[in-house]
Amino acid sequence: xxxxxxxxxxxxxxxxxxxxxxxxxxxxxxxxxxxxxxxxxxxxxxxxxxxxxxxxxxxxxxxxxxxxxxxxxxxxxxxxxxxxxxxxxxxxxxxxxxxxxxxxxxxxxxxxxxxxxxxxxxxxxxxxxxxx
Numbered sequence: 001x002x003x004x005x006x007x008x009x010x011x012x013x014x015x016x017x018x019x020x021x022x023x024x025x026x027x028x029x030x031x032x033x034x035x036x037x038x039x040x041x042x043x044x045x046x047x048x049x050x051x052x053x054x055x056x057x058x059x060x061x062x063x064x065x066x067x068x069x070x071x072x073x074x075x076x077x078x079x080x081x082x083x084x085x086x087x088x089x090x091x092x093x094x095x096x097x098x099x100x101x102x103x104x105x106x107x108x109x110x111x112x113x114x115x116x117x118x119x120x121x122x123x124x125x126x127x128x129x130x131x132x
Contacts, residue, residue, distance in 0.1 A: 001064070008061060015057040023049025047125060051132040078131075095123055 004011050024046050031037040038046075062070045098115075105113035116122075 004061070004064060008065065012057050012061055015060070016053040018053075019056055020049050020053030023052065047129070051129055055132045095119075 027042050027045050027049070028038070031042060059071070059074075062074055066073075099119060102113050102115040106115070
């Protein structure tokens, strides 16, 4: 425990990388490490490992170093932030402007610029990654 307390940052990053890359490599190994064989579901599993590595490492270290009180404090800060709704609206400006620009380019220039149908899915995944 003294080692973990003294070297908590290197322990965190080591555990995060080990968890993340072990999961990614396990998924990639099932496809023979061929990037062309990786499908959307494989990518989703890889994303889950990318989110799980840092999250699981931080929760484990918080529990080990600060106990129940540390976990309670951590989860209390993960609630709804104390900012007004205008800041949430501000966060949507970039993705909505991007979709608008590509929609206009698709209509005026070429269908090549059409925004992907799963753009909402991407925004949700990005939000989840940021939260974790």
